[in-house]
Amino acid sequence: MSLHPTLQPYADAWTHSIEAISELVTPLVEGEWNRRTPCPGWSVRDVVSHVIGLDTEMLGDPRPIHSLPRDLFHITNEHQRYMEMQVDARRHHTAPEMTSELEYTVIRRNRQLRNESREPGHLVRGPMGKEITLETAMRNRAFDVWVHEQDLRAALGRPGNLDSPGSQVVRDVLLGELPRVVAEDSNAPRSSAVIFDVHGPVEFLRTIRIDIQGRGTLEATPALGPAAIFTLDWETYVRLACGRTTPDAVADRVKAEGDQELTAAILRNFAVTQ
Known part of the structure; x- marks a missing residue:
């Protein structure tokens, strides 16, 4: 075997x-x-x-x-x-x-x-x-x-090794946590969408769409008229999501557009590792 x-x-x-x-x-x-x-x-x-x-x-x-x-x-x-x-x-x-x-x-x-x-x-x-x-x-x-x-x-x-085989596993695990971060932890408005545009060694564009019940889903297609858009590089994304830095420390590397209260809440709840 x-x-x-x-x-x-x-x-x-x-x-x-x-x-x-x-x-x-x-x-x-x-x-x-x-x-x-x-x-x-x-x-x-x-x-x-x-x-x-x-x-x-x-x-x-x-x-x-x-x-x-x-x-x-x-x-x-x-x-x-x-x-x-x-x-x-x-x-x-x-x-x-x-x-x-x-x-x-x-x-x-x-x-x-x-x-x-x-x-x-x-x-x-x-x-x-x-x-x-x-x-x-x-x-x-x-x-x-x-x-x-x-x-x-x-x-x-x-x-x-920011683009090594492990980075692909990390990307998928972290993306799997995004619906909870946006919809539940950050209380994003119902019937809204939040876009994450990540560039660098690992690139992706993903949308978290929140339905009328307040549940978030991960989608690969961009949404029209999103409530917020985040643009950042892969290394910064990982460091934030894994609790290795704070939003304030990398403010110059994260472009957050849209509802300011929502973007602040998402960044505040972005770390998903314990």
């Missing part, structure tokens, strides 16, 4: 990003592992620890038995507390310990993917102990490692 065709793009995206992460961090000296990344509260070491931790969970390894300190002020909810456990357990690991564990984890995960014969709908254990489909789990890993690859690139001054 081989990997199901539905899962192959996620495996390819994960592989591309994890290899890029390994290439980025392998030559780092000890002090560079402490560099701050755009991911709130996390250093280079913390980001790599998180990547290792979630991939070992995909392998079925037990989570570390560890008590979190009380002074981690970037932890504000249970989801973040769950994610922090794998990170804090490795906070005192040396550079060689980090790179060797990353390398070993990648070898094990590659072997797992080569032997994966389960169907996309097979239920597996996800974060917080919740059961999710294998397809969702693999999509989440592809999303996660690409976003964290970009965190590391920002911290280390090594931009790149």
Whole structure:
């Protein structure tokens, strides 16, 4: 048996990003592992620890038995507390310990993917102990490692791979969140439309159309007379949607036209990652 065709793009995206992460961090000296990344509260070491931790969970390894300190002020909810456990357990690991564990984890995960014969709908254990489909789990890993690859690139001054296979997964996941962001979180007017025009390494033009019941749907065709239009580059879109920056910090890179209250509300609710 081989990997199901539905899962192959996620495996390819994960592989591309994890290899890029390994290439980025392998030559780092000890002090560079402490560099701050755009991911709130996390250093280079913390980001790599998180990547290792979630991939070992995909392998079925037990989570570390560890008590979190009380002074981690970037932890504000249970989801973040769950994610922090794998990170804090490795906070005192040396550079060689980090790179060797990353390398070993990648070898094990590659072997797992080569032997994966389960169907996309097979239920597996996800974060917080919740059961999710294998397809969702693999999509989440592809999303996660690409976003964290970009965190590391920002911290280390090594931009790149904005159009790699992982970017396509990230685009689709973030677009899937837009109807909720616009219609529910930002309370866009009923029977209206909002357009997003994104340019750069990844380009797309999408409309969120809100029906008479206030439900939002994603469409590929532009709407006439939209309530708002956003024009921005792909990197800024990702940084906003993943909570790596604030609307004020990138105001010069986002052109928002139309209803000012609505555009402000959408930008305020744009971050969809926890």
